Amino acid sequence: MKWLYIIAGIALFGKFLFIANPTLDLPDISILEAVVQDSGIPNAVSGIIFRNRLYDTIFEVVVFTIAIMGANFLLANEKPSTTIYRFTDQPSIVLARLGATIAALVSIELGIRGHLSPGGGFAAGVAGGTAIGLVAITSSPEWMQAIYQRWQAATWEKISVLVFVILAVINLSGVELPHGEMGALISGGFIPILNLLVAIKVALGSWAVILIFIRYRGLL
Template identity: 70%
Template sequence: MIWVYMAAGIALYIKMLAFPSPAMDATELSIVESIVQESGVPNTVSGIIFRNRLYDTIFEVVVFTLAIMGVRFLLADETPSCAIYQFTDTPSIVLARLGATIAALIGIELAIRGHLSPGGGFAAGVAGGTAIGLIAITSSTKWMEAIYQRWRAATWEKVSVLIFIVVAALTLVGIELPQGDLGALVSGGWIPVLNILVAIKVALGAWAAVLMFIRYRGLL
């Protein structure tokens, strides 16, 4: 079988050299331009995610919520880990917290301006979750859980999902905010709002998953 795999790899390499990808034609460009005009945002990816395939995006958010609930359900009957593995040397702690600060700032930028430049709610949520994970591996687990409970992060996570579904439903039935000027920060109708809601949901969901894995597995 290894010769079959090697032959397939060589054939694919020859295909890429002999038959280059065709150049984008005017029809494809007109599709991109029409998406920008309909959505009112320069980032066509955000326009597609939150308009053209909004149904898919709704269920992606729901699936992510179910995944976090599944983590809680599967680990609920297990005994918490006695050993928690974290960074203990000062250089690693400083670098991790510096990285967390940078990741948090990038997450905020992606959430607020994701409809104008590469980025968006999911990328912002991942950046926020990364920041939380870096803080978690350099701080006390009890302190992290106390903050999670104090700010009612679990409640805000569920509220963000419900608000996202309501706003998405308004978009689907044709009730939209004014698009504003193309390229302005306040533009694109509901798209910036949906970006921020997705960022909050993903970041808080990642926070919940991080705490669960640290509590029951001892590490991320």
């Protein structure tokens, strides 16, 4: 059986070396230009994520939500950590909070204008989660938890998921908002709204996971 695997591997490697891949007979207009024209925004990646493959994006958001719930469920029966590791020296705190400020500004920029420039809702949410993580490793966990509860971040996270799914289903059913002018801030129909909702969802979800691991593991 081992020799069979070796022969199959050699044959596959030979295919890559000596047999050319078939070429597609595409029309004159490129796929990239077609996506931009259909979505009405210059960022073709956001056009694909929030329009051409919106059905997949819905389940990506749902899977991220389930992952957060799973982390909370799996660690709920464990004893909270008694030792919390975080930065205590002033230079590290200053640098971490400076990085958090920059990451937060990038998150806001990508959340608002991600459909016009490289980036998008998922990148904006990751930048926001990074900012929250940098603040968390320089601050008291009780303070972070108090802010999370005061602003009802868990509720807003669930609302963002619910609104995203509703708008996505409406869009998939064939209802679209006017695309507006190409390159304008309000353009692309539902795409800017979906982009912002994903950014909020990922950032707040990251915040929840950070608090869970700080509480039960003592570190990120």
